[in-house]
Amino acid sequence: MESSLVLRVVGKLLIPFILLFALYVQFHGDFGPGGGFQAGTIFAAGIVFYALIFGLDKTRQVVPDRLVETMLAAGVLLYAGVGVAGLLLGGNFLDYFVLDQDPIHGQHRGIFWVEAGVAITVCGVMLKIFYMFASRGQSEGNEE
Amino acid sequence: MACSVWVLARTPNLFAVVVLSGIYSFLMATVLVALDAVDVAMTEAAVGAGVSTVLLLGALHLCKSEEAKPAHRPWLPLLLSVATAAVLIYGALGLPDFADPNAPIHQHVVPRYLQNEIDVPNVVTAVLASFRSYDTLGETTVVFTAGAGIIALLRRRKHPKSEGSSDGK
Numbered sequence: 001m002e003s004s005l006v007l008r009v010v011g012k013l014l015i016p017f018i019l020l021f022a023l024y025v026q027f028h029g030d031f032g033p034g035g036g037f038q039a040g041t042i043f044a045a046g047i048v049f050y051a052l053i054f055g056l057d058k059t060r061q062v063v064p065d066r067l068v069e070t071m072l073a074a075g076v077l078l079y080a081g082v083g084v085a086g087l088l089l090g091g092n093f094l095d096y097f098v099l100d101q102d103p104i105h106g107q108h109r110g111i112f113w114v115e116a117g118v119a120i121t122v123c124g125v126m127l128k129i130f131y132m133f134a135s136r137g138q139s140e141g142n143e144e
Numbered sequence: 145m146a147c148s149v150w151v152l153a154r155t156p157n158l159f160a161v162v163v164l165s166g167i168y169s170f171l172m173a174t175v176l177v178a179l180d181a182v183d184v185a186m187t188e189a190a191v192g193a194g195v196s197t198v199l200l201l202g203a204l205h206l207c208k209s210e211e212a213k214p215a216h217r218p219w220l221p222l223l224l225s226v227a228t229a230a231v232l233i234y235g236a237l238g239l240p241d242f243a244d245p246n247a248p249i250h251q252h253v254v255p256r257y258l259q260n261e262i263d264v265p266n267v268v269t270a271v272l273a274s275f276r277s278y279d280t281l282g283e284t285t286v287v288f289t290a291g292a293g294i295i296a297l298l299r300r301r302k303h304p305k306s307e308g309s310s311d312g313k
């Protein structure tokens with residue numbers, strides 16, 4: 001797979017745009033279709049595409065296992081942290097109105113961080129599952 | 145779609161099954177676009193057709209790519225699924241018409257969602273992340289739990305023979 005020139009060139013051309021599109025979906029989720037789940041999956045799909053073309057080891061250098069595992073938990077913690085922040089600022093759990101002077105702006109801020117948490121967790125989980133399956137196949141192949 | 149499902153059920157080659165289910169997901173995504181559920185369609189296209197196809201191919205790499213011969217006749221599962229489908233279709237007949245503005249679901253909390261008091265143009269995002277953020281927190285936790293479960297199931301310890309309980313991290 002790694003020797004295919006067409007795949008490598010097309011991948012190099014496309015992957016930045018896939019990642020950029022994921023970020024667009026993430027940050028434009030307030031205005032158009034999209035949001036954390038979609039952005040996380042598209043981002044993970046971009047990296048999986050990279051792994052398919054350039055091999056798992058190179059991908060592990062770019063996105064190391066430790067980072068992926070941290071992303072797994074960090075997203076949920078970020079989400080819950082937004083809730084706790086609302087609690088500390090005098091509102092209910094996950095109450096966004098108190099996050100800023102202007103309640104509407106507070107809502108936007110809350111949604112932004114919550115979506116970021118969702119995207120981080122989803123992306124981390126997708127990548128982790130992919131790594132798990134792919135590396136299992138690899139080590140099996142080496143042993144036998 | 146019906147065509148791809150038919151071939152899906154008939155073909156013994158698992159590689160073809162994976163590719164066909166990817167095609168099915170894409171068709172499903174177009175159906176969802178036609179139903180004006182662009183957010184769901186996006187998720188379906190990315191998860192169903194993209195990532196899960198890759199994951200299934202990865203799983204396929206680990207096992208044989210031909211379907212094993214069934215040990216016994218699948219009459220009981222067939223009966224069960226046909227019965228479930230019949231119940232579901234019977235239930236669907238009782239639903240209000242598609243896009244009926246007087247349907248109960250459009251009367252309860254939806255008008256308040258659509259007032260858009262938090263000024264987010266995409267109502268789906270507003271409902272998902274603000275009005276129903278408890279649910280979404282739960283969903284995120286489910287996704288996290290899935291990832292943690294996969295890690296617990298599939299992680300290879302670096303030295304399987306030394307110290308069975310330590311995780312080799």
